[in-house]
Amino acid sequence: MSFDQPSGLSVRDGARGAAPGHFMTLTITVNGSTHSVAAEGETPLLYVLRNDLKLKGARFGCGTGLCGACMVIIDGKAVPSCDVPVSAVAGKSITTIEGLGDIGRLHPLQQAFVDEQAAQCGYCASGIIMTAKALLDANPRPTDTEVREALEHNLCRCGTHHRILRAIRRAVEGEGAK
C-alpha cells in the first residue's frame, strides 16, 4: 500500500536557481546497472540515490551516520549512504534495498520481515535489512550476539527490535536449512 505519486499537476518550467557549483559527471553502479549522474562530488550518496536515481528505499534519518536508515551495501560492506560522498563510490558496486527483491519475489530477509510482521512504521526497516544482508553474506550463521552487534548503528524508534531480531533469526535458519 505504498502511495502513488500524485499526477496531473501542471507545473511550469521555472527558472533554475543560480549557476550550479562544481558539477561533475560521475558514473556509479547501483544494483548492477550503471548510471551517470551530474552532481557535485561531495554530494552524499543518499541524495543521489533518492533524487537522481529515484531509489527511495534508503531513507534520511540523521545525515551523520548515527541511525542507519540510509544503509546500503558498498563492495560487500554495510555503509550509511548519508556519510559517503558520491565521488568516493565511483567504480564500486552499490546495492540498495531495491536490489534485493521485489513484491512477489522477496529476498529471504524481506520474506522473513513479512512473516514476522517485523515493522510498525517501517522507516528503519530497509536500512536494517541491508545491514543484516551484509552480515549474513559474510557470516551465514551469526549468533544472536553477533546480529545485535551488527545492528549497533541501526536505530528503531517504534520498538520493533524484538520482532526484527526474530525475523533475522528466521532468515538465518531458513538459509541454513537449504
Place this chain on the structure above:
Amino acid sequence: MSASTTTPRKLPGSLETNRQLDRWLRFDRDGTVTIFPGKVEIGQGIHTVLVQMVAEELDIALERVRLALADTSYSPNEGMTSGSLSTQQSGIALRYAAAEARDLLMQRAAAKLGASLEQLTVRDGTITARSGGSVTYWELASADLLKREATAEVAPKMPEQHSVVGMNVQRLDIPGKITGKPSYVQDMELPDMLHGRIARPPGPGARLAALDVAEIEAMPGVTAVVRDGVFIGVIAVREEQAIRAQRRILRSAQWEEQPTLPANSDPRYLLDLESEDEVISERVNDAAAAAATRLEAEFSRPHIAHASLAPSCAVALFQGGKYTVWTHSQGIFPLRGDLAKVLGSAENDIVVIHAEGAGCYGHNGADDVALDAALLARAVPGRAVRVQWMREDEFAWEPFGSPMVVKMSAALDAKGNIASWTHDVWSHAHSTRPGSKDGANLLAGWHLEKPVAAARPGNPPLPGGGSHRNAIPLYEFPGQRITNHLIRKAPLRTSALRSLGAHVNVFAIESFMDELAVAANADPVEFRLRHLKDPRARAVIETVAAKAGWKPREAGDGTRGRGLAFARYKNAGCYVAVIVEIEVGNEVRVKRVFAAVDAGQAINPDGIRNQTEGGIIQTVSWTLKERVGFNRERVTTLTWDDYPILTFGEAPEVEVTLVNRPELPPLGAGEGAQGPTGAAIANAIYNALGVRLRDMPFTREKLISALA
C-alpha cells in the same frame, strides 16, 4: 420549555459527526470498495484493521477493499488520530456503515431476484438466491445507493459470525516498505520539485541581529531565500544545495540569544512556578487518621523527545492562489485551520492531504513543517517544494513530552490495607496541537514579523485527561485525594507524547503500590488484587503472573530482579499488566518483559501484540535513557549521540499475551503499556538491589548515587 426540536439519533463512533453513508464507502465499477477513513496510518497498522472490519461486514475478500488517503477535500472530519481511539471511532463508524450498505444491497437483490432476504447468501460480494439467480454488489450499487444518512439500525455481525475480524491479517503496508517503494511523504516527488530547508534560531527567545541574505542567494542552486521575522527558509534546486545553504545561514547569521529556559533541567523547576490547582477526585476516610503506617514519595520525569526516526517533512504547492499540502500530520482538518490563520487564506483555498511519515508517537514536528513548506511554496508559485527538517531541527524544535513531578502519600491500616491515598501531579500542558479556536499552534507562525500567537496551552479534558491522565487510580481505596497542578506557561513547548501523563502517573502509582506492599509485608501481586475489584483488571494481572511464573515474595539476588505493574489506560481503555526482568551490571538492563493485554474484541490480535511490544520497548528506552538537555538559551541534545535511545544490543525479549474478549467492544491498544512498563522497571530494580529509583531516567549515575 418545549422539547419540540427532535435531536438526531446518536450514531456510533465517528458516524455521529459524519452521518452520510457515502462519506465512508464507495462501490467502484471494478469490483472494489473504497473506504474513506478520516483517521490516518501512523505505523500503528490502523489501515489494515479498518480493511478487516469492512471486509467482514460486507463479506468480501480483503483485496477488494481499497483505502483512500485522508484528504480535506473529501474525507470525513475525524479530528485527530490520537488517544488510541481510531478503532473505536473510525472502525466502528465503518463497521455500521458497511453493515447498512450490505443491507441496502440485500434488499435490492431480493427485489431483483424475486427472493426473500432469508433465501439470499453472499460470497465475496456475489449475492445468490436459493432458487438459483445471482447478482453482485457492483451490479446493484448505483450512484444513489449510499446518498443517505446512516441510521445505524442494521446490527453488525455477532462475534461468532466473524471470519476475518479476529484473524492475524498481515499488514498491507509492509511489503512496499521493505522493498523500498515510495511509502512516506519523505519519498514523495512532484514534477520539477524544489527542496527547502529552514534555518531556525539557536533557541526559543533568540533575536536576529544580522544576516547577509545576498550571500546566501548567490550560492549554487539557491532559488530563493524567504525571510520573515526570525523565520528564515531557503529553497534550492537540489536537496544537498538547500542543506548547504541552510548550514551557511546557521554559521553566518548573528543572533542575540535570551536566557529564557530554567537554570537546570531537573523537572523540579515545575514546583517553583505558578500552577492552577484542581482536585479531580476526593473521597474522605475518617478512619485513616488512626492509620498505623504512613508513606510519602516523590517521582519525576524530565522532558522527553518523540524523536521520530524520520525528521518531519512536508510537500507544498502554491498555485493560482491555492495551496496543496502533503503532510504526515495526525489531524489534517485542524492543521488546515491553523494554516489558514497563518497564511491569511480561506480554509477552502487549502487542501491538506495525508501521506504517511515514520512513527510519530504524538505531536511532533509534522504540523510545523507543513507550514514551513507552505511558506516556502508561496515564494515560488507553481513549483512544489519539499521541506524536511534536519535531525537537529527535530531535536531542538519538536514539542516535547512534558516534564512531570508526582508527590504521593498513603496510610496503611492495621491490616496492611490502604486507608487513604493522595496523588499530586505537576506538569505543563499535554496538548498544544493545531485546531484551537484562538491562535495558531504552528512554530513558524510565532517566528514571523507579524506573529500569529499560540493558543493557550491546555490538557484534553477528563475522563481522558492530559497531565492528569491515569492520575486517578483504578484501585479502590476508602479515602483518596487527587490533585492536578497545571503550569500552562512552559519555557520549552510541550505537547502530546504517547500516553500523555499516564506514563508518569502510572509510574508513580505502581511504584508506590510496591513500596506500600513492602511496608505491608505483602506480595506485590496479592497486594494489588486485594485493592482491585474490576474482574478484567484482575484477569490481566493473574494472566501475566502465570505466564511469567511469578513466585510470591521471590527475592532478587543482588543483580537480577523482577517487577510487576498494571494500569487500565485512561481508566477506560485497554488493560495492561507487565512483568519486567532486569539485570544490573554497570547499568540497568531490561532482559525480558511479559505483558497481558485486554483490549476488548481483538480485531487483529497480532497488530495488538505488535503495538504493545513496541510500546514496551520504547518505554524501556524512555525510562532508562532519555532526557532532553538544555541550558538557559537553547536545547543542547541535538543528535543521536546527545540523546541516545535503546539499541539492538539493549533490547529485551518481549512476550505479549492477549486476553481476548470477542463479546466486548474493541479498545485501542497503542498506549496501554507505557505506564506499567516504567513502574515495573523501578519495581524490578528494587527487587534486585533493594534501592528505589524515583527519578527517570534510571542511568548509571542515578544507580550509583542510589547505591551510595
